[in-house]
Amino acid sequence: MSQTAALPSSQKARGEVFLSRTKKLGSMSSPALEAIGLSKTIKSGERTLTILDGIELSLNAGDTLSIVGTSGSGKSTLLALLAGLDTPTKGKLALLGREMSDLDEDARAAWRSGQVGFVFQSFQLLSGLSALDNVTLPLELAGADLGEARDTAQRLLEQVGLAHRVKHTPRQLSGGEQQRVALARAFACQPKILFADEPTGNLDGATGAAVIDQLFELNAEQGTTLVLVTHDEDLAARCARRTRLADGQLHEH
Template identity: 60%
Template sequence: MTTNTTPLIETIGLGKQVSSGSGRLTILHQIDLQVAAGEAVAIVGSSGSGKSTLLGLLAGLDRPTAGSVRLAGQNLADLDEDALAALRGRLLGFVFQSFQLMPTMTALENVMLPLELAGRNLSHAQRIAREMLARVGLVERSTHYPKHLSGGEQQRVALARAFAPGPQLLLADEPTGNLDADTGAAVIELMFAMNAEQGTTLLLVTHDEALARRCDRILRLVNGRLAD
């Protein structure tokens, strides 16, 4: 594990409330955490404990109602939506349970997308995307659309897309939730191998305790609070 004097992720007193029929519902309470560069951290907890909400706040996809998030030293509260999007494009890769591939794009085009959004030229984006599809064993499926790919293949394309820009931080939200056990295990092996190759920081949301133990550290959420 590589450490740095400045945490890649830091939250202080982070909280999130939403309106409900009976008033204000608190999803997260006073979350204080730090994640060092190069660390692999699992966030575990039962359904409804606030895991995905926390991940969304750390990525700047949602705004907290209390406290602060700093990503690579930058307070996310100081950024408008355009600046947040630029920061995500520069620093983050995402892997979701539901794959989130663009249905009208081929596998190659899906992997090229974050590279093009980052301003890479077409030939460079195509070269990197082909290399990443080869890395996940799908270069021969590069012209296929998501509907013609199995769930495991779609998640491997999603991994290729997440790692293509060389992100500092990979956020994975239940990445095997829609896969059978054998396919999920293969995807996880691939994700950890690619993460090690690129030296990326990994923040993984999961309910799978065995998967969580693959990480350097486990953070446990119970009713919106970090357990001791």
């Protein structure tokens, strides 16, 4: 008996739709990201808490999507699921044409490598490396020639206004400068999809606005699919598609 045959009819239908879509690996018509019935629950003592409940989402290449919601609504949890950093309690996810549910953590990381970029609120730079080396590192890990990797890193740092700071370590940079290094690093491998989690959360208004301008400029230049989590309504409005996460469910504006 097939796996879908044993499911209730509604789940079977959804599963068959998902499987038919994910068979088109590498097809130009395949969504960049597709979530079907994603749910996440956690145990709290004897209670089961539902964080996310049946998330449905499909993004095409080049789409820009914002996810807004109150603190504690599950935005970061959802981002982690969509990026394949965490696994759902129920549901399925296809990321860049590859179903994630049958991959372990190492295989998911290998699939993301060179294809998926991240920008975090806390920057996540390596403190012992210069700005140039922080941006060069993902290119090296992807197998790029060191000279070419450093040239690319230099160009990206110049593009975000840090040509004069390439030799400085994160401790020698302001918060805004660190986030611009993080942007350059995120776009270094020309990712097909970029996930940004509250990218201006640790920045003041003017600095945050400048960083976001650079994020959207780089995104438009590379044609990257963008998934942006934020509590900032003005920032969310800059994305072509806007959604709100409330009561564990995603609602499109």
